[in-house]
Amino acid sequence: MANELKFYIDGAWVDPIVPKTLDVIDPSIEEPFTKISLGSAADVDRAVAAAKAAFETFSRTDRSERLAILKRVLEVYKRRYDDVAEAISREMGAPLPFAKSDQAYAGLGHLEKLIEVFETFEFEEQRGTTRVVKEPVGVVGLITPWNWPLNQIMCKVAPALAAGCTMVLKPSEIAPISGIVFAEIMHEAGVPKGVFNLVNGDGPTVGNAISGHPDIDMVSFTGSTRAGIQVAKNAADTVKRVAQELGGKSPNIILRDADFETAVRKGVRGCFGNSGQSCDAPTRMLVPAERHDEALTYAKSEAETFRVGPPRDPDTVLGPVVSDVQFEKIQRLIQSGISEGATLVTGGLGRPEGLNRGYYVRPTVFGHVKPDMTIAREEIFGPVLSILSYEDDEEAIRIGNDTPYGLAAYVQSQDLGHAHAVARRMRAGSVYLNYPEWDLNAPFGGYKQSGNGREYADFGLNDFLEIKGIVGYGE
Structure with a gap:
């Protein structure tokens, strides 16, 4: 793979501003099988600037335009399905049949379901003389875990796209290769430049830069409760929306x-x-x-x-x-x-x-x-x-x-x-x-210290939308 040491920013594969690498370990043999670049706050700044610029036009696209993009992503995902499964198997040690039947399928299933609900999703309703309008929340930061990589990437990226948001994704640095394959899928599908951006890195550096960034309007995080608490604290200074799916003891x-x-x-x-x-x-x-x-x-x-x-x-x-x-x-x-x-x-x-x-x-x-x-x-x-x-x-x-x-x-x-x-x-x-x-179709998310917000189907789509009331709009 040619893109392991690069980030995907503004529609292109780019080198990190400050070169720094990390070995990606094959857990079945305890040895590195490749390297990725670790990003810095400067890389996040560059990605957020691209997403912010793209939001001006992408947020005004209509349903048909965004639906066409999602369907192209689905088509390319199906074509790259085995590459996704292979990456997941290698980076997290999942048996290859399971990586295909469950891990890679999770991303496919979520995308298919999101497309289905998006086709009839109501963005506006009339309440008396008030028009209630659902609009994209803005530039979103997406931080995903290593245990179900494509499940969580797709649970965030697909509804964010459907909502009209632009985004910066940080996959887990422990299992990052499937995220790189996903970025290649997004590029091949022709997602407009700046709408989707990927910066690899660790939580204390790239994760903190995303969650505290003043030009990011929302952070969607999946991971440990300990890390989720830090994300929420970082986000508090800019009063951004935080959606979290955290730990469990079911x-x-x-x-x-x-x-x-x-x-x-x-x-x-x-x-x-x-x-x-x-x-x-x-x-x-x-x-x-x-x-x-x-x-x-x-x-x-x-x-x-x-x-x-x-x-x-x-x-x-x-x-x-x-x-x-x-x-x-x-x-x-x-x-x-x-x-x-x-x-x-x-x-x-x-x-x-x-x-x-x-x-x-x-x-x-x-x-x-x-x-x-x-x-x-x-x-x-x-x-x-x-x-x-x-x-x-x-x-x-x-x-x-x-x-x-x-x-x-x-x-x-x-x-x-x-x-x-x-x-x-x-x-x-x-x-x-x-x-x-x-x-x-079921909502997914937690009570108490398992987080807030809900993913899957239209529940996930609603998380990426702001609600505006236009009062005096007329009957």
Whole structure:
């Protein structure tokens, strides 16, 4: 790839103002496979200036013009689909089949859904003599994570484009190559110059420059709660809008009337998917106290079916976690579970047998976990499941909601009415009943320290729009 050391600014690939590079590590072998350039505040200034200039005309384009751009992006994305999947597999260690079926597909699915809702989206309505108009918020800064790279890039870029915003994107420096491929897609699709800009870099430099920039009107951030707090503080001085999708510690309440074995086994699979690196993963499984040991038997059996290995091995189900930092954090938290007295059901410290290098984690299940244990409180972001007990629905709901996070919750029951009643009491942005299929129409975002704002479909589009009332407009 010729563009790894460049940024995409004002419709062209450009060199950084101050040369500085960073190795991009293949987590399956712990070795660099390429380099990127790290940007500076000066690079952000250049990108923001391009976006600000482009906003004057792009914000006045009509629906048909922006729809045509989105459809061209979709066409090129489909053509570059395998390149997207290959980049994601290499930069974050996702097994290649999973990178194609889930990771790359997420970007495609979001774009298709956004196009569908945009075609009939209402930008204006009449209320008496007042015309209510939805207009683009302005120049937006988009900061995306490494764990679902194209999912999060598309969840921000597509609705921003549809709204008529111009933008500066900073992908994660840990998994940046898929973002570069995406910028190539945008260029090939003929997105007008200055509308979409990409500057690679780290959070303390480029992320801070974006979130505090006086000419950026909104920041959309996905990442850790710790980093999200810093983004919000940086943005406060210029009173810009901030949309955030942050951490999670999602409960999975298996009610007494659930299909118990199926619910436990599917819960393990939901927790371990993407090597446990999903912010909405069901990482706390709550089971009736009298069936706790039975749940451990099913969970152990299911966990031990997961084959961990190299992303290119066709038998691999779980690849490595993304970095040495993540690996060490997961090991520390597994040790805390052991030290604090949880029952180690399967897995544990170190790499799986036969894997001597690479950030591979043993799929791990803890039982008899107490709500105040570290593994029940902290987001682990690896294939580690904690199983807790409850005596009745009231206790299950209380334990489930007893977290600073509120991104997702899961409820399992063969009585849909029962599931509905519990779901309505969960303090979470999304509640999933009986492991449903992924729904691109559903709003996605969190309560409490899991963030604010909503993504997916028209919910995401609304986040990039200002509301203007023209009073006395007429009937």
